[in-house]
Amino acid sequence: MNIQVVGVVGAGVMGIGVSQNLAQTGYQVILVDISEAILESAEQEIKKNIRFQTLFNKEKKTGSPDESVKKITFSTNYKLLDSADFVVENVTEKWDIKKEVYAQLDAICPERTVFAANTSAIPITRIASATKRHKNVIGMHFMNPVPMKSMVEVIRGYHTSDATIEIAKSFLAQMGKECIIVNDSPGFVSNRVLMLTINEAIFLLQERVASASDVDKIFKTCFGHKMGPLETADLIGLDTILLSIEVLYESFKDSKYRPCPLLKQMVEAGLYGQKSKQGFYVYQ
Template identity: 75%
Template sequence: MNIQTVGVVGAGVMGIGVAQNLAQTGHQVILVDISENILDKAKHEIRNNIRFQSFYHKSDNTETPDSVLKRIEFSTDYKNLENTDFVIENVTEKWDIKREVYHLLDSICPADCVFAANTSAIPITRIASATKRAEKIVGIHFMNPVPMKPMVEMIRGYHTSEQTIETAKKILAQMGKECILVNDSPGFVSNRVLMLTINEAVFLLQDQVATAEDVDKIFKGCFGHKMGPLETADLIGLDTILFSIEVLYENFNDSKYRPCSLLKKMVDAGLHGRKSGKGFYVYQ
């Protein structure tokens, strides 16, 4: 498949990063979300991200933010995806919302269009069941910030075809990404491990075993991690962390995935991390 136009559904942190990465690697992008305000914010964030990137990572690429943004169409109308070759979905980790999005995409997009779910925990086989093209559904778990992370986790659902896998590998290579292919399971590899680690780190904070700073210092100083688990939680978004750990708890019915009550309380209070200005740390 010769991929010309890529649809990106959801203009949150991940959707913004995916759209930017695609546009910077020469793709035409249609970024869809439910309101003009969200899309205006996305445009502003992409512009700032490109400026930030050029400041810290000097390269021969002299493209301006405006030239990159010209490759992105911002829309609230899903019907604009009717001629897309490939769609990457990045909506919130709530199954009821995702299911409706896939019903809509399935009714609008061409029959040969591949859908890639950028989910952190929801099984790809379940997502495929919401469509009439189960063989064309694949999971692509991008890492944040998307344009700066060279590796992704690709997930094969029960019905995912080899052709779909190869198509997804092709577009990822065009985006400058390497992928690791894994089989379908809630949370896949990365988040079955990461979400448990973050949740347990929040329990340590709740139990007053250590401060957030000291928990993170131990992981950075003792294990060589670039970020500690609580810093990572703030980067991902505490609401996304909670959604993901709840999906794992629901799917495995195992008490080890029980969300920490402090995590729930912080999400209820709107302390979602970097995107809200405050989580385990305060951001200006």
């Protein structure tokens, strides 16, 4: 399958990163979101990120911000996706919203189009059930920041075909990425482990066992992690963390996935991490 036009749904942190990476690796991109203001902000963020990349990766050709942005069409109109060969969906981790998005995509996109769900925890088989193209739906869990992470967790749903797996591998290879393929389960491998770790770290903070910086320092100095669990939570977004662990709790009905009350309180207070300038740490 010759993929030329890629639709990206959702212009949040992940949608911005995916769109930037796609444009820098030769794809024509259609980035769709619900408001012009969100899309204008996404365009400026992509330009800023490319400038930053250029400064710190002088040996690596990243292209100019203007050249890359020219490959991205920013729109609130889903109908533009009728030309997409491949779609990467990055909307919020709320099933009612995702289900509506996939119903729209299914009605608009050609039968050949592959749908890749960039979800943190929602099972791919459930997502595929919201379409009439079960074989063409796959999970594609990108890591943040997308342009800097070379590995992607790819999830095979119950109906995902071998042909779709091969298309996904080729698609990611052009983006300069490798993939590890896992079978479908809520949270997959990465977030089934990571969300538990982050949630438990927040319990430690709530119980005053250690400070946020000390929790993170233990993981970085004792285990060689580049970031501690609370720093990672701030990067991902505490709202996303909460939604993801709620999906795990609902899916497994296991008390070990019970969201920490401090996490819920911080989200209610609008302390989402880096994107709100305050979470477990304060950002300028």
